[in-house]
Amino acid sequence: MAKEMFLAGCSAAAYGAALARVEVITSFPIRPYTGIMMELSKLVANGELDAEFVHGEGEHAQVAIAYGAAAAGARAYTGSSGVGVTYAMECYSPASGGRLPCQMAIADRALDPPGDFGSEHTDVMSCRDQGWIMGWAETPQEVLDNTIIYYRIGEDPRVLLPQFCCQDGYFVSHIPGKVVMPEQSQVDEFLPPYKHPHALDPTKPISHGPQIYPDQGPAINLQRAQAFLDTPAVIEEVIEDFNKIFGRDYKPFLDEYRTDDADFVFFIQGGHARTARFAVNHLREKGVKAGMVKLRFVRPFPTEAVAETLSKFKAVGCVENSTSYGGAMKGGNLIHEVRSALYDVDNPPAVTSFMSGLGGEVVSLEEFYSMAKVLAEAAKTGKVEQYVYWVGFDKGV
Amino acid sequence: MAKAVETQNLERVKSVRRVPQEEYYVPGHRTCQGCGPALCYKLVSKATGPDSIFLGPTGCMYVANTSYLCSPFAYPWMHTQITNAGAVASGVEAAYQVLIRKGKYKGKLPNIVVMGGDGGSIDIGLQAMSGMMYRGHDALFIMYDNESYANTGIQTSPMSPYGANTTFTPPGKAIPEGKVLFPKDAPQMVIGGHPAVKYVATASLAYPVDLINKVRKGLNVVGPTFIHIHCPCPKGWLFDADKTIEVAKLAIETGMWVNYEWEEGEYTYQHTPKEYTPVKEYMKTQERFSHLTDEHIAKMQAFIDAKLKAPGKPVPLPVTSPRESV
Ligand SMILES: Cc1ncc(C[n+]2csc(CCOP(=O)(O)OP(=O)(O)O)c2C)c(N)n1
Ligand code: SF4
Ligand SMILES: [Mg+2]
Numbered sequence: 001m002a003k004e005m006f007l008a009g010c011s012a013a014a015y016g017a018a019l020a021r022v023e024v025i026t027s028f029p030i031r032p033y034t035g036i037m038m039e040l041s042k043l044v045a046n047g048e049l050d051a052e053f054v055h056g057e058g059e060h061a062q063v064a065i066a067y068g069a070a071a072a073g074a075r076a077y078t079g080s081s082g083v084g085v086t087y088a089m090e091c092y093s094p095a096s097g098g099r100l101p102c103q104m105a106i107a108d109r110a111l112d113p114p115g116d117f118g119s120e121h122t123d124v125m126s127c128r129d130q131g132w133i134m135g136w137a138e139t140p141q142e143v144l145d146n147t148i149i150y151y152r153i154g155e156d157p158r159v160l161l162p163q164f165c166c167q168d169g170y171f172v173s174h175i176p177g178k179v180v181m182p183e184q185s186q187v188d189e190f191l192p193p194y195k196h197p198h199a200l201d202p203t204k205p206i207s208h209g210p211q212i213y214p215d216q217g218p219a220i221n222l223q224r225a226q227a228f229l230d231t232p233a234v235i236e237e238v239i240e241d242f243n244k245i246f247g248r249d250y251k252p253f254l255d256e257y258r259t260d261d262a263d264f265v266f267f268i269q270g271g272h273a274r275t276a277r278f279a280v281n282h283l284r285e286k287g288v289k290a291g292m293v294k295l296r297f298v299r300p301f302p303t304e305a306v307a308e309t310l311s312k313f314k315a316v317g318c319v320e321n322s323t324s325y326g327g328a329m330k331g332g333n334l335i336h337e338v339r340s341a342l343y344d345v346d347n348p349p350a351v352t353s354f355m356s357g358l359g360g361e362v363v364s365l366e367e368f369y370s371m372a373k374v375l376a377e378a379a380k381t382g383k384v385e386q387y388v389y390w391v392g393f394d395k396g397v
Numbered sequence: 398m399a400k401a402v403e404t405q406n407l408e409r410v411k412s413v414r415r416v417p418q419e420e421y422y423v424p425g426h427r428t429c430q431g432c433g434p435a436l437c438y439k440l441v442s443k444a445t446g447p448d449s450i451f452l453g454p455t456g457c458m459y460v461a462n463t464s465y466l467c468s469p470f471a472y473p474w475m476h477t478q479i480t481n482a483g484a485v486a487s488g489v490e491a492a493y494q495v496l497i498r499k500g501k502y503k504g505k506l507p508n509i510v511v512m513g514g515d516g517g518s519i520d521i522g523l524q525a526m527s528g529m530m531y532r533g534h535d536a537l538f539i540m541y542d543n544e545s546y547a548n549t550g551i552q553t554s555p556m557s558p559y560g561a562n563t564t565f566t567p568p569g570k571a572i573p574e575g576k577v578l579f580p581k582d583a584p585q586m587v588i589g590g591h592p593a594v595k596y597v598a599t600a601s602l603a604y605p606v607d608l609i610n611k612v613r614k615g616l617n618v619v620g621p622t623f624i625h626i627h628c629p630c631p632k633g634w635l636f637d638a639d640k641t642i643e644v645a646k647l648a649i650e651t652g653m654w655v656n657y658e659w660e661e662g663e664y665t666y667q668h669t670p671k672e673y674t675p676v677k678e679y680m681k682t683q684e685r686f687s688h689l690t691d692e693h694i695a696k697m698q699a700f701i702d703a704k705l706k707a708p709g710k711p712v713p714l715p716v717t718s719p720r721e722s723v
Contacts, residue, residue, distance in 0.1 A: 023495045024488060050499065052491035056484065057528035064481035064525065068488025071475055072450070073502070074495055076488065090478055098475075193501075200473040200489060202448045202507045209476030210463030220465075 003181040009172040010035030012140035012179050013079070013105045013165070016147025018049045019187040022077040022103075023194075024069035026054040026062045030084040031117055032169040033107035037079065059084040063091035066102035067162065070095070071208060073199035075151065076102040081169055082109030085123040089130075095162045096131030097224060098209055100196070101154035103147070104132075106166040107173035108270075108321075110359050118360010119169030121270065125322035125333050127164070128299055131224055133231065134164040135297035136270035140177040143167045145250070148182070149242055152191050156234050159227055160196075164299075168271035168321075170360065182246055190245050228300045235297065253302035254309050255294040258284060262291030264315035264349075264375035267338060269295040272319060272356075272363045279368030290372055295334070306341040310349055314379035317371050318353040319363065320388075331355045331388030352384040356391040363391075370397045402497040403505045404535060405448065407613040413606050417443050421471040428461040431638030433602055433628035433645070434541045438462070438469075438512060440605050441539060441626075444612035447472050449508035450489055454482035454522055456514035457548040457630075458541065479517045483525035483538060486511045490534040508616045509536035515556035516546045519583045526587075530621045533593035537615045538623045540583055543630035551633040555581040558653075559700060560693050561685045563633075568688040575688065579700055587623045588659055596622040597659040602629070603645035604656065607667055611658065627654045635684030644682055651679040652701045676701055 007015070013036045017025070025044070027037035043049040052074075056062035062078040069076035080088065085106060095102060110120040121136075128134060133154055137143040143165075150163040167173055198206055212220065232253070239252040255273075258280050259265055266276045273294045283290040293309060293316075295302075310316050320332025329335040335353035342348040354371050357363040371389070374396055378384050389397040410416055421442035428435040434457055442449075451474040453459045459476055462469055477485040490509050496502040511518075511526075518526050518540035526538055545563055546552040552565040559579045562568055566576040584597045596618045600608040608626065615622035629644040631637065636644055648654035651674045656667040676698050680686040689697075 023499075024491045026488070026491075050495070052495045054487060054491050054532065057524055057531075060481060061484035061487075061525055061528050064477065064484035065488035065491065068452075068475075068477075068485035069492040070488075071485075072489040072492035072496070074492035076492070090480060094476075094478060200450045200475055201502075202450065202472060203504075205447070205471060205473045207463055207468035207470055207474045210465050210468055211460050212465040216465050 002183070005179050005181055006176045007140050007179045008035065008174050008176045009137070009140045009143045009167045010107065010174065011039050012144040013147055013167070014039030014043070015181065016144040017077045018043050019182060019184060020148050020151050020191055021075065022051055023074040024052045024054065024066065024076040026056045026065040026076070026078045028056045028059055028062050028080070028084065030081045030109070032109060032119070032173045033079045033081040033105060035173065036105050036107070059088035060091055063088040063095060063104065066104065067091065067095040067098060067100040070100040070102040070196065071098065071200050073194070073196050073201070075194040077105070078102065079105030079107070081107050082123045083112055085127060086111060089127060092127055092130035092132060094209070099160035099227070101151070101160050101162055103150055103154065103163045103165055105147070106164050107169045108166065109169045116359050119171055120358050120360060121322035124164050124166055132162045132164045132299065133297070134166065134299040136166045136168070137172060138271055138273045138294065140172065141179045143172065144179055145242070145246070145248065148187055148191055149238060152238050153231065153234055155194055156238070157197060158230050159234050161227055161231070166270070171271035186245050190242060231300045232302060251296070253296055253305045255296060256309065257292040257294070259291035259293065259312070261289055262313055263289040263379040264317065264372070265291040265293045265310070265313050266319050266368065266371065267293050267295065267310065267316050267334060268319040269298060269334070270321065272321065275363055275365060276319065276368060279365050279372070282365065283369070283372055288372060288376060298337070301337050301341070303341045306338060307345050310338065310342060311345045311347070313349045314382065315350045315375045317375045318351065319371070320353050320355050321357050323355070323358065329353060329387040331390070335387065350378040350382055350384045352378060352386060353388045354391050354397065355388055367391045402494060404619055405505055405508055405616055407444070407446070407616055409613065410606055410609050416606065416609060417446070419443070421445070421447055423469050423471055425467050426462040426469040427464065428457065429632045429638065431631040431641045433630055433641050434458050434514070434543055436602055436641065437541045437626050437628045440602070440608050441510070441512065441612050442472070444609040445472070445508045445510060445616065448505065449510055452477050452482050452486045452489065452509070452511045454511070454513050454517035455479035455548070456517050457543070458512055458514065460548050480521050481525045482511045482513050482517055482522055483527070483529035486536045486538070487529045487532060487534045490536050506535060511536065511538045513538065513540050514547070515540060515542045515544060516554045519581055519586065520555050527591065530587055530591040530594050530623065533620050535619055536621060537612070538621065539612070540623070540625045541628045542583070542625060543628045543633055545630070545633045547630055547633045556583070559697055560689045562688060563685070573688070573690070574693045584623065584625045584659070591621070594621050594623065595661050597624070599625045599627070599654070599656050601627045601645050601649055601654055601656055601668070603642055603649060604668055607656065633685070636682050640682065647674070647679045647682060650674045651676045652705050653679050655705070
């Protein structure tokens with residue numbers, strides 16, 4: 001009988017990392033992800049986890065230490081939140097371009113100003129073009145599972161990419177939920193020991209990251225892009241294997257909730273999906289044909305799955321929790337990806353977006369209901385009035 | 398950090414004839430003729446041998462050394478950002494500690510060496526270097542000092558001497574001396590605030606055997622070590638490519654550069670001249686100082702005089718700095 005625990009997302013991430021037998025851990029304090037490192041430091045201090053615990057002198061160093069360790073052949077783990085995530089920006093591309101599959105746990109936090117502890121996806125969403133695998137968990141259980149799953153995907157020789165393993169600050173990182181703890185033997189069966197094919201090893205000298213001439217750039221960048229093209233197939237394989245070994249029922253890319261006959265859906269990632277499920281239930285009770293589609297990976301973005309799935313509906317509302325100031329859709333980020341994915345579809349749904357929960361504000365049931373009103377109208381007319389609605393501020397929401 | 402792993406024990410080299418013949422920094426790079434940092438790389442590589450991992454932050458010794466599909470390094474080498482060499486080295490060292498402990502790597506802890514420029518060590522790379530020194534990683538941080546941000550076209554760095562004409566400190570009517578500030582004291586910054594550090598040294602290309610032995614000593618020490626190496630740069634300092642060693646030697650003779658070791662609180666000095674030559678003689682060799690007036694040179698001499706008598710640095714007295722020739 002598998003052990004059940006009551007854990008918040010931070011602890012779940014820490015246990016996931018410990019089960020993954022991480023070998024080099026590197027920390028720097030910032031709320032809310034700090035809890036992950038507090039938990040891991042205890043495991044190391046008590047001798048329950050044999051790992052080097054390196055106190056980085058900042059997030060920039062954390063990521064550098066992590067990819068240095070990954071280059072030397074150790075499974076490396078780090079994490080951050082908010083301004084910590086953006087402080088390390090320089091180090092992300094060297095890690096992915098170097099094909100060094102370390103993992104960084106993210107518990108989101110709004111960027112400054114104003115100083116704010118609340119959760120918002122803008123921190124790591126603004127790093128989405130750095131070549132890291134990236135996706136959100138909705139529950140502590142998913143946090144723990146993703147931590148293990150991401151290592152397996154990232155370390156696959158067809159992939160070799162670092163991973164942002166994300167959870168919403170507080171909503172997931174600090175609210176306990178039931179977690180079924182895997183057995184160590186299951187994890188060992190699922191996740192083989194880390195072995196980098198080109199580790200820094202004096203017995204096999206190689207040079208990593210030399211200067212190139214511009215004409216060598218396209219081919220090298222294509223390799224990183226190709227890795228992302230190859231990753232979806234690996235994800236499908238890995239999720240299938242995970243479900244088999246751990247008895248779970250994850251979909252690789254999109255988790256659909258009550259979508260069978262839905263007129264419109266909320267398209268969402270992360271912890272607010274939990275509220276969206278309740279909102280859908282209540283709307284259904286009132287006869288409104290609402291559903292939800294939860295995105296599990298934003299990098300690689302599952303273009304085909306999104307096109308196929310969302311084209312079943314009349315309207316789609318991207319629930320945004322990050323900003324792209326001055327962007328084409330005048331607000332968030334997900335809508336850019338969704339509209340692009342749907343461009344070649346016949347009779348695409350009407351797609352709009354909702355800015356909500358910025359700064360860590362709760363996205364309440366009432367907010368989902370007002371989004372539903374906009375979406376129901378769009379489903380009826382087949383048109384959207386606005387690309388973005390700032391929920392609570394714009395007319396109609 | 399547990400230090401149970403087997404570490405290196407490199408032999409002292411007795412004379413230049415005993416320096417290893419083998420090259421681990423091989424031809425194929427694109428550094429300038431007479432490049433001091435390249436010669437430094439060659440000597441350091443002879444000292445470390447092949448059981449080593451080098452980390453190279455962005456700078457001349459990255460850009461001019463490596464070109465894709467052609468690398469002069471016969472040991473594993475990895476580029477780091479100019480900002481994070483100390484951190485990447487920390488990660489590599491931590492990885493080897495745990496891999497050796499778990500039996501996943503059979504062998505001694507490799508020599509882990511950072512070759513950082515002055516910018517990558519003591520300015521934009523300062524935080525990462527200090528982090529590595531503080532945490533006690535078993536790695537050697539070498540600061541090859543060409544006294545400028547050379548690779549980007551010789552801009553001022555905190556190591557550029559007072560009065561240097563760099564592309565960011567051109568002398569002009571309003572600022573006749575070019576660079577106005579005096580340099581940082583890099584080894585003192587390491588010594589002064591990093592309790593895990595047991596060995597710090599300075600070295601000069603003019604004394605290669607001494608340089609090699611300091612590198613080996615640094616590597617044999619368990620824990621972080623730091624060596625500051627004076628590396629004349631013909632392109633940046635504006636002297637002829639065949640004068641690199643002469644310039645290095647003159648730096649020592651004028652007190653512009655002091656070779657010393659610091660071991661757990663004890664200083665020892667090497668190559669101290671019996672009598673210091675006026676700094677003007679050194680400055681004359683380099684066009685980067687050619688705009689300076691006697692007044693500026695006197696200021697430089699005063700700085701050197703003060704430095705040679707700095708507290709914590711016992712200098713054989715009397716210090717003779719004949720200023721009359723200035
Ligand atoms: C974050 C960052 N800022 C600026 C640069 C541009 N840059 C490349 S090489 C270099 C000079 C490095 O100077 P130093 O560390 O002294 O090494 P040197 O080139 O003198 O050998 C600079 C500033 C960079 N690569 N990265
Ligand atoms: S600019 Fe100076 S340091 Fe750079 S390669 Fe040329 S001589 Fe060497
Ligand atoms: Mg320099």
